[in-house]
Amino acid sequence: MVVLASWVWALAACFSAAMAKISNNSTPYPPLWEDSPKQLSDYRMEGGKHIINPWVFTDRMGMYRILLNETSMYFARYGPENEQNLLWGLPLQFGWQYQTGRLADPSEMIGNGTEPEESLYVSVNSWWADVNYYLSVLPFLAAVDSGIMELSPNQITILPPPKDQMRFCYDVSGCQSAFPETMERWRDFFQYMQLPSSDFDGLLEKLWYAHALSLEYPINAFVDRYDLYSDQEANFEKNWPIAVYYLGAAHLPTTLNRAHSFQRGLPPQVxxxxxxxxxxxxxxxxxxxxxVTLNLLGDIDRLSGALSLTLWENLMSTKFARELFLQAFEMFLELSPKDLKSFVNCEQLPLATSN
Structure with a gap:
């Protein structure tokens, strides 16, 4: 068990080092951030309701922008300019999916999506878009239901996709009925945020708990989408949630600059x-x-029957262990290119030998 624990920690360290890749994109903000709605009044009105079409990129990104704006006051004590807001990880991931062509219809994709920004269309055939729906619409509706936005749920209409409408929920009551625990965990996150006694560690724990629950349904419901992709992309999609679970167990802070840094080593195209x-x-x-690291992590997780993830969660159950991991993570981010290459090649694994 000690050997396996050391190996899992070392593998996560390698993954963390890989994510420290410096990007050519210097701005930390997601694409079309300024073009997305920043308040509900920026959406069109119909019958006294704000109409949000999550199958248009800027409409879905707008939900994130509104959440960041509405929660900024609660993160002001942790840093200026809302940089320490833990919700930044969500729009940044959505933006990466858009930039790399992963929100397009895979059955209509030419090449591997090197010019995805020509369209704002978010395809319901996209595995990434479908999974992200549960990390955008559900948190948004839970925030409304928590009272943090001082808005009635009846003032919002979420439009359905052109097909597979039964696989999604569209309002607070519908999502609450279909995914009660997920909605409860997001609502708990937003309600805890408003408490004077809330703290950064508590927010991180509740955020990652809600995030993990949001993945449970879509990663099982949309397995049919794998057939629309190459075997390599489909395998990447299968391994991605596993990596998220490992990083979530370590309560990785998803602040603006950190989240931007974490995803810089990700595949730039489908x-x-x-x-x-x-x-x-x-x-x-x-x-x-x-x-390569994601493939190894996915293989180990499946071969062990998720034992390695359980062990990792146990290792990360104390604040000391999480802080140690995050300190090591920050060290990797500061390594010189030569040293970083050595760590990425897993030639040095100090965390693995320390146990």
Whole structure:
């Protein structure tokens, strides 16, 4: 068990180092952030209701922008300019999906989505878009239900996709009925946020709990989408939630700059059948290493029957262990390119030998 624990910690360390890749994109904000609604009045009105179409990129991004604006006061004590708001990880991930072509219809994709920004269309055939729906619409509706936005749920209409409408929920009552625990956990996060006694660690714990629950339904409900992708992209999709669970167990802070940094080593385009890591020629060596690490993590998780994740969660159950992991994570971010390459190649694994 000690050996397995050390190996899992070392693997997470390798993954963390890989995520420290410096991006050519210097701005930490997601694409079209300023073009997305920043308040409900920016959406069109119909019958006295704000109409939100989550199948349009800027409409869905607008829900995130409104959440960031409405919760900024509660994170002001942790840092200026809302940078310490833990909700930043959600729009940044959604923006990465858009930039890399992962929100497009995979059955209509030309090449591997190198020019995704030509359309704001978010396809219901996209595995990424479907999973993200539960990390955008549900938190938004839970925030409304928590009272944090001082808005009645009856003032909002969420539009359905052109097909598979029964796989989604569209209002507070419908989402509460279909996903009671997930909605409760998001509501708990927003309600706790408003308490004078709330603290950063408590917010992190509640955020990741709600995040993990939000993945349970969509990653099982949309397995049919895998057939629309190459085997390499489908495998990446299967491994992605596993990686999220590991990072979530460590309560990784999803503040603006950190979240921006965490995702810089991710694949810059949709994988095709020739995208065999670590030999993808138009990926950086570090992006290749990220995919190799994710493949290993996914294989170990499945072969162990999720035992490795359970062990990792146990290791991360104390604040001391999480702080140790995060300190190591910050160290990786500050490594020189030469040292970083050594860590990415897993030539040095101090965390693995310390146990």
């Amino acid at each position: 994988l095709d059948d020739t995208s065999i890591a670590p030999f993808i020629p138009d990926f950086t060596p570090l992006q290749n290493k990220v995919l």
